[in-house]
Amino acid sequence: MTKIIPASELIINPDGSIYHLNIKPEDISSTIIAVGDPERVAAISKHFDSLEFSMAKREFVTHTGMYRGKRLTVMSTGMGTDNIEIFMTELDALVNIDLKTRIPKATHTTLEIVRVGTSGSMRNEIKAGSKLASEFGIGMDTLMTYYTADQSDFEKKVGITVQAALGLPFTPYCFQGSQKLLDRLSKNLIIGNTVTCPGFFGPQGREVRLKPAIPDIIERLGAVELDNFKLTNFEMETAGYYAMGRLLGHEVLSLNAIVANRISLQMAEDPGAIIDDLILHTLQNI
Numbered sequence: 413m414t415k416i417i418p419a420s421e422l423i424i425n426p427d428g429s430i431y432h433l434n435i436k437p438e439d440i441s442s443t444i445i446a447v448g449d450p451e452r453v454a455a456i457s458k459h460f461d462s463l464e465f466s467m468a469k470r471e472f473v474t475h476t477g478m479y480r481g482k483r484l485t486v487m488s489t490g491m492g493t494d495n496i497e498i499f500m501t502e503l504d505a506l507v508n509i510d511l512k513t514r515i516p517k518a519t520h521t522t523l524e525i526v527r528v529g530t531s532g533s534m535r536n537e538i539k540a541g542s543k544l545a546s547e548f549g550i551g552m553d554t555l556m557t558y559y560t561a562d563q564s565d566f567e568k569k570v571g572i573t574v575q576a577a578l579g580l581p582f583t584p585y586c587f588q589g590s591q592k593l594l595d596r597l598s599k600n601l602i603i604g605n606t607v608t609c610p611g612f613f614g615p616q617g618r619e620v621r622l623k624p625a626i627p628d629i630i631e632r633l634g635a636v637e638l639d640n641f642k643l644t645n646f647e648m649e650t651a652g653y654y655a656m657g658r659l660l661g662h663e664v665l666s667l668n669a670i671v672a673n674r675i676s677l678q679m680a681e682d683p684g685a686i687i688d689d690l691i692l693h694t695l696q697n698i
């Protein structure tokens with residue numbers, strides 16, 4: 413029997429746009445650059461030759477236009493994997509569900525999604541100012557408790573190893589990103605494995621006024637080694653993208669502008685310049 417998705421489960425606005433993103437299927441390209449900071453959307457689309465569409469709702473800002481003959485969409489997500497779950501589900505619905513009949517389409521459309529974000533390094537040799545492509549994302553939140561996803565034996569082993577290293581009461585999730593996009597976009601970049609945290613301070617071992625429960629989290633994560641696999645950097649979205657991309661059937665890659673080194677305690681003097689450099693790299697290679 414054909415499955416009609418009820419109005420309460422897939423919410424469509426009165427104008428036919430999807431609930432949180434506030435956009436319609438025709439508003440986006442199948443190639444998407446995703447960023448956390450809403451202001452970074454214009455910092456990317458200013459390089460476009462023409463802009464055909466723009467929308468802003470909550471933290472989700474969308475610009476679509478042409479860049480050197482290619483139609484591109486840039487979107488912001490805000491911070492955290494909870495936002496990524498909404499972002500990926502609604503983006504997927506725009507291309508893989510007929511929003512008028514509320515029926516999944518017979519033919520699957522695969523999106524190419526490249527995250528361009530800021531990140532902190534947990535390895536002395538990965539200095540502030542570096543650009544890093546994430547081969548794997550390791551989720552330190554519990555988002556994947558609520559979905560059933562196929563993981564390779566290696567991905568499962570990474571999760572169990574990280575759980576043991578930190579003595580966590582749950583198993584972090586690990587997913588590999590798109591090899592196809594990594595091949596296309598990682599030229600001259602460091603290739604690393606990104607730890608995605610449900611917070612910027614305690615979950616990344618930062619002490620301001622509160623003492624983190626795992627004060628040596630950087631050292632413990634830095635010591636995790638499986639064959640040639642090492643963890644390299646912290647941020648707050650990549651693993652959510654990789655997990656949701658696997659579940660929904662999209663190619664996803666995360667690129668990171670390293671703005672801080674957590675070992676040398678070095679902060680980049682001009683973080684904006686590093687992200688601008690990564691934006692140009694992304695536009696030239698996407």
Ligand SMILES: O=P(O)(O)O[C@H]1O[C@H](CO)[C@@H](O)[C@H]1O
Nearest residue numbers: 448449491529530647648649
């Ligand atoms: O620069 P963005 O894309 O927001 O990414 C990083 O910066 C934010 C924290 O400052 C988190 O979202 C983290 O993942």
Ligand SMILES: O=c1cc[nH]c(=O)[nH]1
Nearest residue numbers: 530531532646647648
């Ligand atoms: O250290 C950092 C820098 C940027 N974003 C993070 O989540 N952590």
